Amino acid sequence: MKSIPAQLLADYQSGTHTLAQCVLFSRLDGVEVALTSADVPVVVGGRTYLSDPGLTVTNIASTAGLAVDNLELRLLPDAAIITEADILAGRWNQAGFQLFEVNPRDPSHGINQLMEGILGEVTMQRGGYRTELRGIEQALQQSIVWVTQKTCRYRLGSASHKDGWCRMDLTSYTHAGAFTGIVNAQVWEDSGRAEPTNYFAQGTITVTSGAAQGLRFLVKQYASGQFTLALPAVIVPEVGDTYVAVAGCDGTRDTCRDKFANILNFGGEPDGVGEDELTKPADAYD
Missing domain, CATH: 2.30.110 (Pnp Oxidase; Chain A)
Structure with a gap:
């Protein structure tokens, strides 16, 4: 009471x-x-x-x-x-x-x-x-049940009921650096990066100093040290500001197996049949 x-x-x-x-x-x-x-x-x-x-x-x-x-x-x-x-x-x-x-x-x-x-x-x-x-x-x-899907439903690195059981240790996939160029609010550069094309695609980049400190952004594309964000930033960092970037995962089985070697924790059903297959009449199988 x-x-x-x-x-x-x-x-x-x-x-x-x-x-x-x-x-x-x-x-x-x-x-x-x-x-x-x-x-x-x-x-x-x-x-x-x-x-x-x-x-x-x-x-x-x-x-x-x-x-x-x-x-x-x-x-x-x-x-x-x-x-x-x-x-x-x-x-x-x-x-x-x-x-x-x-x-x-x-x-x-x-x-x-x-x-x-x-x-x-x-x-x-x-x-x-x-x-x-x-x-x-x-x-x-909030919904508390999983829905079957072809791609992984888990958040990369998660280990909880809320975000899924990916369980991937992201220590070796987390990289720090400093911006050497700011093209615009959506394209940022670090000429010191040497990761392959789209290594950070679908990953995140978090600014750790300057006016945008603490803000985290989704990376849409990455190539030759250039990060292209999914959306333009409202508060834009400056050259010299530091960041931490985490490798991205597109949720496919191939990426889980080949990039992260985490196939045992893959949270999708890529081989599941579609709704049309499940609902078609029995004589359609003849």
């Missing part, structure tokens, strides 16, 4: 106190952002919740079952806290959040924990940002 601190409960019951919502965001890169809907910063548990971006939280829609609790959150742009470039670059994807209510005049009265989960899609609207806050029940909406 949910418990609300006695002093905060008294604030609710009095009807004369102004309550504010506070949200703590935790991005996957370790950055935390604390915001409040109050008109002044609020300090809770030693952390300052900023009021600058103009936080607005809609009413929470909550159910007693396993349906996903959700609500919307709106923010005004703030170059020092949440930038459009960071959003477009994916730094806020799958960020976690904790939402609670507090008496901003006296936070020592305690907090009323309202919701926690992950962010949904972040969009621009009327000069501000809008995002859906999805409750922890969202994880229960």
